[in-house]
Amino acid sequence: MSIGYFHGLALFILEYPMLIKSAEFITSAVRPQQYPVGNLPEFAFAGRSNVGKSSLINTLVSRKKLVLTSSTPGKTRLINFFRVNDAFMFVDLPGYGYARVAEIERRKWRPMIEQYLSGRENLRAVIVILDIRRTPSAEDLQLLDWLGQHEIASVPVITKVDKLSKTAQSRQLKIAADTLRVNPNDWVLFSSKSRLGRDTLWKMILDLAIAPLEDERA
Ligand SMILES: Nc1nc2c(ncn2[C@@H]2O[C@H](COP(=O)(O)OP(=O)(O)O)[C@@H](O)[C@H]2O)c(=O)[nH]1
Ligand SMILES: [Mg+2]
Numbered sequence: 029m030s031i032g033y034f035h036g037l038a039l040f041i042l043e044y045p046m047l048i049k050s051a052e053f054i055t056s057a058v059r060p061q062q063y064p065v066g067n068l069p070e071f072a073f074a075g076r077s078n079v080g081k082s083s084l085i086n087t088l089v090s091r092k093k094l095v096l097t098s099s100t101p102g103k104t105r106l107i108n109f110f111r112v113n114d115a116f117m118f119v120d121l122p123g124y125g126y127a128r129v130a131e132i133e134r135r136k137w138r139p140m141i142e143q144y145l146s147g148r149e150n151l152r153a154v155i156v157i158l159d160i161r162r163t164p165s166a167e168d169l170q171l172l173d174w175l176g177q178h179e180i181a182s183v184p185v186i187t188k189v190d191k192l193s194k195t196a197q198s199r200q201l202k203i204a205a206d207t208l209r210v211n212p213n214d215w216v217l218f219s220s221k222s223r224l225g226r227d228t229l230w231k232m233i234l235d236l237a238i239a240p241l242e243d244e245r246a
Contacts (some may be wrong), residue, residue, distance in 0.1 A: 048229040049113050051089040056106040058140060060147055064109050069237040070117040074141075074171060075157030077123030080187040083220035084157060085110070086120055088229065095120055105137070107144055115149070116237060125167045132176045148176055153181035153234045155229070157218075160186045160200045164207045172208055183232055184210050190219040 055066050058200045065127035082095040089112055106122040121141055141149055145151065154175055158164055175182045185206060197217070205212040216232065 043184070046088075046227075046234075048090045051091050051094050051112045053094065054109040054111050054117075056108050060107060060143065063107075063144075063148070064237070065118070066117070067150055068115065069109070069152045070115045070119060070148060071152060071233055071236070072119040072121050072148075072154045073157060074121045074154055075123060076125035076159075076165060076167060078221055079123065079157050079159045081123060081157050082120065084187055084218060085120060087218075087220040087223055087226055088233075089118070089185055092128075107140070116233070121142075124171075129193060145175070145180060151180065152239075153183055153233075155183045155233075157184055158186045158192070158204055160189050160192055160197060160204075160217075164204050169208055172210070178211070181236060183216065183229070183236075184208070184214060185216040185218050185229060187218040187220065187225075189217050189224060190221045198225065 035060055055062065058065050073081050073085055082097040085095045085171060086092060086097070089110070094110060095108070105122050107122065110118045110120070112118055121144070122215065124137060124141075155169075156168070156172060156175075158168060172182055172184070184204075186201060192200060201215060201217070204210075205215065216225045216229050218229065
């Protein structure tokens, strides 16, 4: 690992809470040959269509329209890469579980995502996003199980919390935690409207970015 790399890390640690100096779209990809090269710590964002994934990424990077939010759920079928502060890569994965997406599209989705998740060496964690108003789906559960089996770190985030009262929030959080077998204390409560959870999620991303990888420790 180069000195420059540590220098970069030191810079962004000092800047917590996170100031965003740059956030730019790099490229869209379907196949590994199209992924951007480089070694920046990478974070992927996953969740069912319309869950609020694009809004969450925009909130993290304090940009209104870096990632296009869509009134046509299921439209984004590509893996989109963004570079933040020249220190991280953020990856917007295509949303899953959109009923109107044709079966043939869905059959392409899974291999594309699994190929990305299992082959990307600089991937540090997957932010798995749930909508607080909905019971988690089988696909949410499958994704978390799959990440666990492949020893890929996941961060469960429950978003749109502004839409429910505090009482309803805890009730829904308990349902989600039970369904997905994740400790309720491990969830980040998020709102792209109020920006609740932004600092907490950034802190987790920074911690994961500086944690040495398994093979580097060995
Ligand atoms: N009230 C509220 N609305 C949200 C929040 N996050 C997303 N939305 C809305 O939910 C819809 C889908 O959001 P989007 O980010 O495009 O979801 P994506 O399909 O998962 O990328 C849009 O109309 C957003 O304005 C949130 O935290 N609070
Ligand atoms: Mg989106």
